[in-house]
Amino acid sequence: MAIEISEKTIKHEFIEKINELSGQDIYKCFQCGTCGGACPMSGQMEILPRKIMRMLQLGMAQSISELETGWECASCHSCSVNCPRGIDLARVMEAVRLLILRKNINKIEPSRLPEDVVRELPQIALVAGFRKLTS
Amino acid sequence: MKVSYYPGCTLKTKAKHLEDSALASMAALGVQIRELPRWNCCGAVHSLADDDLIHHVAPVRDLIRAMDEGSDHLVTLCSMCYNTLARANLIMRDDEVKRKTINDFMTEEHDYHGEVQVNHLIAFLRDTIGWDNLRAKVKVPLGGMKIASYYGCTLVRPKNVAIEPVAGQIMNEFVETLGATPVDFSANTVCCGSYQVLAHPESVADVVGRILQSASDAGAEALILSCPLCEYNLLKNQDKLLRSGQIGRRMPVFYFSQLLAMALGLGPESYRPDLSDAASVEFLKSKNFSVESAAMRG
Numbered sequence: 350m351a352i353e354i355s356e357k358t359i360k361h362e363f364i365e366k367i368n369e370l371s372g373q374d375i376y377k378c379f380q381c382g383t384c385g386g387a388c389p390m391s392g393q394m395e396i397l398p399r400k401i402m403r404m405l406q407l408g409m410a411q412s413i414s415e416l417e418t419g420w421e422c423a424s425c426h427s428c429s430v431n432c433p434r435g436i437d438l439a440r441v442m443e444a445v446r447l448l449i450l451r452k453n454i455n456k457i458e459p460s461r462l463p464e465d466v467v468r469e470l471p472q473i474a475l476v477a478g479f480r481k482l483t484s
Numbered sequence: 485m486k487v488s489y490y491p492g493c494t495l496k497t498k499a500k501h502l503e504d505s506a507l508a509s510m511a512a513l514g515v516q517i518r519e520l521p522r523w524n525c526c527g528a529v530h531s532l533a534d535d536d537l538i539h540h541v542a543p544v545r546d547l548i549r550a551m552d553e554g555s556d557h558l559v560t561l562c563s564m565c566y567n568t569l570a571r572a573n574l575i576m577r578d579d580e581v582k583r584k585t586i587n588d589f590m591t592e593e594h595d596y597h598g599e600v601q602v603n604h605l606i607a608f609l610r611d612t613i614g615w616d617n618l619r620a621k622v623k624v625p626l627g628g629m630k631i632a633s634y635y636g637c638t639l640v641r642p643k644n645v646a647i648e649p650v651a652g653q654i655m656n657e658f659v660e661t662l663g664a665t666p667v668d669f670s671a672n673t674v675c676c677g678s679y680q681v682l683a684h685p686e687s688v689a690d691v692v693g694r695i696l697q698s699a700s701d702a703g704a705e706a707l708i709l710s711c712p713l714c715e716y717n718l719l720k721n722q723d724k725l726l727r728s729g730q731i732g733r734r735m736p737v738f739y740f741s742q743l744l745a746m747a748l749g750l751g752p753e754s755y756r757p758d759l760s761d762a763a764s765v766e767f768l769k770s771k772n773f774s775v776e777s778a779a780m781r782g
Contacts, residue, residue: 372534389675393687421684424529425675426641437642443532457683470681471712472493473564476528478682480539 352407359408363448367405370444377434378402384428384438390421398428398438405441410448419445420456424481446481456482485612488555488600489517490546492565493525499562499712499739501756506561506605506741508754513613513621517559520549526568529679537585543572544586548593550600557601559608561741563711567638570602570645604639606658606710606740607647615661623749625663629771631743632667632704633659634695636714637675655708658740662747671698676717689721693730696722706736706767708743715739719761736764746773 367375378399385397396418404413413419419442428438450456459479467475495503510517523546531539546569550558560566576583577598587595603611609618633655640651648654651673656666674695677688696718699707709715718737725731738760745755746768752758757765757775765775 370533370535389691390677390680390684390687392690393684421680421687423637423675423678423680424532425637425678427637427673427675430641430643437532440532447533447536462682469498469716471498471716472525473528473562473713474679474681474716476493476525477564477679477713480527480529480531481679482683 352409354407360410361408363410364405364408366448367441367444370447371437371440373436373438373441375402375405375436375441377436378406379434381433383431383433387427387431388422389425389427390423394418394421398422398442401445402436402438402441405445413445414449418442420482422446450482450484453484455484459483485557486553486555487515487517487557487559487608488550488553489519490523490526490550490558490560490565490569491519492560492562494712495562499715501759502561502710502712502739502741504753505739505745505750505755508750509741509744509748510605512745512748512750513618515613518553520546520553520558522549526565526572528564528568530568530571537582537589540572540575540582540586541590543569544576544596545590545593547573547576547598547600547602548590548596551596552594555600557603557608559603559605561605561710561739563604563636563638563709564713566602566604566647567645571642573598573600573602574644604647604710606654610654610657615657619661622661622663622747624747626659626743626747626771627663629664629743630667630703630705631659631664632669632699632702632707633672633740634699634707634709634714634718635673636709636711637673637678638711640673655740659708659743662743664743664747667699667702667704669699669702669704671695674698676714678713678717681713681717681720688717689724690730692717692721693725693728696725696731696735700732700735704735706738706764708738708740710740722763734763736767737761738764752776 382399385391422442527542640646659666742755
């Protein structure tokens with residue numbers, strides 16, 4: 350995939366917002382890929398967290414919003430405890446999700462969950478899922 | 485030392501076997517823990533955004549209620565509740581600015597500064613009763629059971645709330661104290677996929693397959709845990725994983741407290757095999773543990 354990088358494409362406001370919400374400095378990432386190696390969900394991810402970090406550094410707000418990676422994260426903190434640069438990636442992924450959820454967009458629709466699933470799931474699954482995946 | 489107990493939503497419904505076995509065991513050990521007279525959902529997950537303080541209010545309210553009871557400790561059984569309460573507690577203890585904002589917002593409660601200690605029951609057992617005392621009270625040693633301890637994520641991550649610095653010791657010590665044989669396996673802290681069961685159930689099934697097969701390859705006969713969501717994910721997917729060949733056999737799954745109640749010589753009304761799945765019940769039968777009682781049949 351060819352990526353055009355110029356002062357016009359780099360969304361500085363987006364980068365600042367991610368840093369502010371997450372309390373992390375995304376420029377610390379040096380692309381070692383430890384995060385993806387530690388991630389239990391990485392087998393199913395179209396783009397690994399390392400690449401998301403690079404896209405964040407390049408301010409690619411639109412491209413990131415179209416990816417599924419942040420929505421596959423289970424906030425398990427495996428990436429965070431293993432990052433050699435001390436970046437809490439779970440917080441970065443939360444910031445990526447929140448910038449979308451705060452536009453009043455839901456990733457899952459509670460009313461459309463199958464009735465039998467809702468009946469048998471433990472409450473913590475529903476509370477946690479709604480907290481992380483709905484606005 | 486006064487100890488309050490925070491059950492959380494799931495322990496009153498889907499994870500009744502976690503609560504019943506733990507409370508019966510604590511009574512048998514002579515440890516008094518009182519359920520908070522009033523409590524609310526902890527929120528299940530910790531808010532990770534710096535500007536999102538409102539979601540810390542729920543766990544902090546529970547912590548204030550424990551303080552108002554005069555308790556030094558708030559003990560939890562559910563791993564997710566433990567994580568959420570412990571992390572909110574650290575914010576209130578260590579972050580002056582956020583503490584002030586949250587305290588100012590809660591006008592009807594007393595100010596809170598992290599006065600209460602949040603403990604998971606397994607760490608509480610080690611630190612207050614001690615393994616030697618617990619071993620002396622074991623009436624039915626679980627000899628011959630090969631048990632893998634599954635921590636998942638919320639007992640061990642992030643590091644500032646981990647129940648031990650490097651995961652793998654405390655639950656093995658617990659298993660060994662009950663007379664069973666601990667089995668180490670490499671996936672013991674791999675996340676089960678958690679709430680992604682709502683959005684990406686296929687990813688959850690995939691990672692659950694790896695966890696179960698890792699425990700099985702290490703020689704475990706059964707697996708213990710303390711999180712109702714891990715229990716759901718690890719049990720729910722076994723049929724499908726067996727069919728697809730991702731796991732070679734069924735893995736019985738228990739709450740750690742069920743094994744505790746069994747080892748203390750308590751009856752099935754305490755360790756609640758009636759709430760376990762068929763493979764787990766068969767495992768108990770094979771080890772000569774009763775799986776039904778008059779009360780349950782009634």
